[in-house]
Amino acid sequence: MTAIWNLASLEDRRYPALQSSLDVDVAIIGGGVTGLSTALRLLEKRKKVAVLEARQVGKGSTGNSTGNLYATVSQGLRRVRATWDDDTVREVVAARAAALDDIEERVLRYSIDCQFSRRPLYSCLPDPDDRQQRDLEAEYEASLLGGLHAKLVDGVAGLPVPVQRALFLEHQAQYNPLRYVQELASVVADQGGQVFEHTAVLDVDAGEGEVSTRSGTVTAPHIVFATHTPKGVNLLQAEMEPSREYGVAASLRGESHPEGIFWLLDDFHSVRTYRYQDQTYLVVIGEKHQTGQGEAGDGCYGNLESYAREHFDVGTFSHWWSAQQYKSADQLPYIGRSAHDNIYVATGFGADGLAWGEVAARNICSLIETGHESSRLFNPRRFTPLKSAKSWAALNAKVAKHLTTDYFTLDKVEDLDLVLAGEGKVVNIDGDKVAVYRAPDNTLIALSPVCPHMKCAVRWNAADLSWDCPCHGSRFATDGSVIEGPAYGPLTRLEVR
C-alpha cells in the first residue's frame, strides 16, 4: 500500500542512522512536514539542529496526506466561530494563510520541485437539505469574516459529480507532500542540519535534555516532538481523538480534468487530480473512522473505488493508502511548550496539518529564539473546559471503556485454526488473550494485545494489516513493531506452541 506521491519520490536521497552521541541546540524528533519546516527555520536563525526520524523522511502522515493547502479548516470556520469567537477565526485564517505564503516563498527560494500550484477550493453540496444549506451559508459568512475571498456558486464547471451549491475559495494551493518534505530534508542537510533516518527515539529525559536512541544520545537544551502526537504519556493525548482515513488513485481518461481542491460534503470525499509525467490521476480520500474501529476495514478501499468509478472516467487503480489524524477537543491545534519548558509539541492538527505544521514551525522557532510565542491561541497548556468539555467527556468515556472492559469483552476466537492466512484475531489460549496474525505462508505471529502506552487492548485493522489501539492511536505492525502513535515500544512477542 503506497500513496500516489511515491511516483515522484526521491528514493535515492537517504540519510544515515545516528551512530554516535551528539550535542546540538535543538533536537527535533520526527521528519514530517512539522519537523523539517521547524528545522529549516531554526537553521536560518543559525541554530545547530538534528532531525531524528524513526523510519524515512516524509513517510508518516505527511506523505500519505492529500497534499492540499488551504487557509480555512476542514471542520469549518463556522465551528471555530461557534466554539471560540470572531477574532479567533481571523487569527486562524491569518496564521494559515501566512503558512501558505511561507511555503510558496520557500518553494521559489530553494527551487523545490514539488508541483506547488495555487488552486481554488470548492466545498460542494451534491444534494443539500435545509440544514446543509444553512451550514454552507454560515461557512461563507465565517470565511468572509476570516478575510478569505469566498463566493457561493451554483454548480462547479468541469467536475463530473453533480453539485447544486458550493462555497468557492480562491488562491489556495496544492503540492506533492512527500516530494516537498523530501526536498526540504535536502535543503536542511545542505544548510548544515543533521538528518538521521531509521533512528527511533526510545526515551526523552526532559530534566537532562537527553534524547535516547538505540545507537546514540542527542543532548540539546531544546527538544521538539514533531511526531504528530507526543510520544509517551502526555496529558494532551486525553484531549485528542485519533482517526484513520483512506485514499485511492486511478488514471483518468480523457483530456480535460478539474483542477482544485474538491470537498464533497456527502459522506465526505476529498477529490483532486495529480499529474505525473504524461498521465493525470484522480485521487479520492474518505471512509474515515476512529482508530481501532477498522476490524472490517478492508471495505474502505472498495468503497472509494466504487465512488470514483461512479463519478469519473477512471482507468486502472494504481495506489491505495491510509493515514492517521488527531483532532483536538476544542478545534485548535496544540503548538508550543509542553509540561516542560524545554520540550515543544505540535499536534491536534486534524486533517489540516500541512499548513498547521508550518504554523508550528514559525511558533516553535519564535519560542526558542525569543522565549515568546507568536500566538497564544495554540498554547498546549491552555485550559478550555467550556470549549472542549463535551468532546473531552465523550472521548475519555470511550477510553475508559476500552481500558476497563475491552480486554475481557473483545470478540475472541478459541481456536487458532479460525485465524485464516492474512488475518489477525485475538485468540483465547488457555485463558490468556493473544493477538495472533497468520501470515500468507501460514506462519503464526503471536503478540500480547495490551498496548504498551496505556494498557488498552489493540484491535485488528483489516485494511492496513496492523494492530491499532482505540484509546490513543498507537499502531503496530504484524510483528509488533511500532508504526505510529504515542507508544515508544512494541507489542510483546509471545510464543505459541
Ligand SMILES: Cc1cc2nc3c(=O)[nH]c(=O)nc-3n(C[C@H](O)[C@H](O)[C@H](O)COP(=O)(O)OP(=O)(O)OC[C@H]3O[C@@H](n4cnc5c(N)ncnc54)[C@H](O)[C@@H]3O)c2cc1C
Ligand atoms: C488521509 C489524510 C489526508 C490528509 N490530507 C491533508 C491535506 O490535504 N492537507 C492538510 O493540511 N492536512 C492533511 N492531512 C493531515 C496531515 O497529513 C497531517 O496533519 C500532517 O502531515 C502532520 O505532519 P507531521 O509532520 O506533524 O506528522 P508526520 O508527517 O506523521 O511526521 C511525524 C514523523 O515522526 C516520526 N516519528 C514518530 N515517532 C518517532 C520516534 N519515536 N522517533 C523518531 N521519529 C518518530 C514518524 O515516523 C513520522 O515520520 C491529512 C490527514 C489524513 C489522515
